[in-house]
Amino acid sequence: MTKITAAITAVGKYLPDYVLSNKVLETMVDTNDEWIVTRTGISERRILKEEGKGTSFMAIKASEDLIQKSQIDPKEIDLVVVCTATPDMQAASTAAFVASSIGASNAFAFDMDAACSSFLFGMSVVSGYIESGKYKKVLLIGGDKNSSMINYKDRATCIIFGDGAGAVLFEANTEGNGIQDEYLRTDGSGRDFLRVKKGGSSYPFQIGDVHDEESFVFQEGRTVFKNAVFNMADVSEKILERNNLTKDDVAWLAAHQANKRIIDATAQRVGLDDSKVMMNIAKYGNTTSATLPLLLADYENKLKKGDNIIFAAFGGGFSWGAIYLKWAY
Ligand code: UT7
Numbered sequence: 409m410t411k412i413t414a415a416i417t418a419v420g421k422y423l424p425d426y427v428l429s430n431k432v433l434e435t436m437v438d439t440n441d442e443w444i445v446t447r448t449g450i451s452e453r454r455i456l457k458e459e460g461k462g463t464s465f466m467a468i469k470a471s472e473d474l475i476q477k478s479q480i481d482p483k484e485i486d487l488v489v490v491c492t493a494t495p496d497m498q499a500a501s502t503a504a505f506v507a508s509s510i511g512a513s514n515a516f517a518f519d520m521d522a523a524c525s526s527f528l529f530g531m532s533v534v535s536g537y538i539e540s541g542k543y544k545k546v547l548l549i550g551g552d553k554n555s556s557m558i559n560y561k562d563r564a565t566c567i568i569f570g571d572g573a574g575a576v577l578f579e580a581n582t583e584g585n586g587i588q589d590e591y592l593r594t595d596g597s598g599r600d601f602l603r604v605k606k607g608g609s610s611y612p613f614q615i616g617d618v619h620d621e622e623s624f625v626f627q628e629g630r631t632v633f634k635n636a637v638f639n640m641a642d643v644s645e646k647i648l649e650r651n652n653l654t655k656d657d658v659a660w661l662a663a664h665q666a667n668k669r670i671i672d673a674t675a676q677r678v679g680l681d682d683s684k685v686m687m688n689i690a691k692y693g694n695t696t697s698a699t700l701p702l703l704l705a706d707y708e709n710k711l712k713k714g715d716n717i718i719f720a721a722f723g724g725g726f727s728w729g730a731i732y733l734k735w736a737y
Contacts, residue, residue: 415734428452437566456571466553468510491549523724528730564629576701637673658716660716
């Protein structure tokens with residue numbers, strides 16, 4: 409029997425219009441453009457400013473971009489997964505709203521959250537459904553309105569995060585393209601180093617509560633940085649070894665865009681020069697679940713059928729991993 413793999417057949421993206429530059433951040437917190445660029449590689453990020461608009465707004469726009477470019481009929485989609493750490497509401501599926509809004513009326517839908525590894529883990533979930541033969545077309549969206557949980561008085565976090573969404577269509581493939589292998593990890597002992605505490609079930613809001621620091625993203629940057637550098641490089645190296653790939657076999661590294669220094673360290677460990685490293689952190693900052701699909705959307709024109717792409721991510725939890733995929737078009 410021919411093996412079915414899960415291949416990417418279309419991509420789309422959405423970024424809010426408002427640009428929050430390092431220069432503007434200089435007027436908000438004690439920081440400067442030079443520090444931010446040197447330490448993170450970020451020059452600007454996008455922010456979804458309009459009141460009442462959440463992650464679903466960006467996810468719908470990214471999906472519409474994909475639908476318009478690929479001319480797919482949304483009724484053919486079997487499943488819509490929205491990867492996000494910032495759902496529209498605490499208890500109502502963002503994905504269900506997105507699926508209905510884009511006309512995917514024959515699909516079921518659910519949200520997934522593994523912090524900055526959400527999209528990577530989502531790729532694993534989607535490939536399982538497709539490889540089993542259960543579903544043929546799955547829309548995987550990564551979107552986050554990080555600005556909804558950032559304290560713009562905290563220079564340790566507000567300089568890093570931005571808003572955005574990317575959408576990717578996975579389809580059953582019998583040519584051997586698509587997802588080849590994955591190596592995914594978590595370590596729950598890391599959860600206090602990067603978190604939003606208040607509003608969760610362990611620390612619910614009480615009537616009369618005011619927002620304080622615990623209502624926003626807290627990050628112990630140095631610890632997260634060290635773990636990210638070590639683990640992202642480690643899984644990237646492992647996935648190459650496991651699949652007998654040398655650096656010359658790899659066409660692209662698509663790594664989570666949290667800090668340029670983390671991406672550079674990963675590329676260095678597996679011996680890839682800059683020309684093979686997808687990078688858009690300078691323009692968007694860290695968009696959490698959206699970084700990987702946004703990379704694909706920005707590099708789509710450069711990708712060739714059969715290209716070996718290594719995806720890698722590290723995020724809160726801790727959660728991290730790598731996926732090896734062959735580009736299908
Ligand atoms: O996507 C999920 C995973 N997240 C990540 O992977 C993020 C990982 N962490 C990082 O990217 C980095 O740790 C940061 C960018 C957050 C911080 O960079 P760093 O090089 O680790 O800086 P640091 O926290 O070690 O701070 C170095 C110095 C400190 O001053 P002193 O103690 O040396 O006097 C900070 O107070 O830089 C200071 N500092 C700043 N200065 C100007 C911290 N933030 C800023 C700032 N502007 N925004």
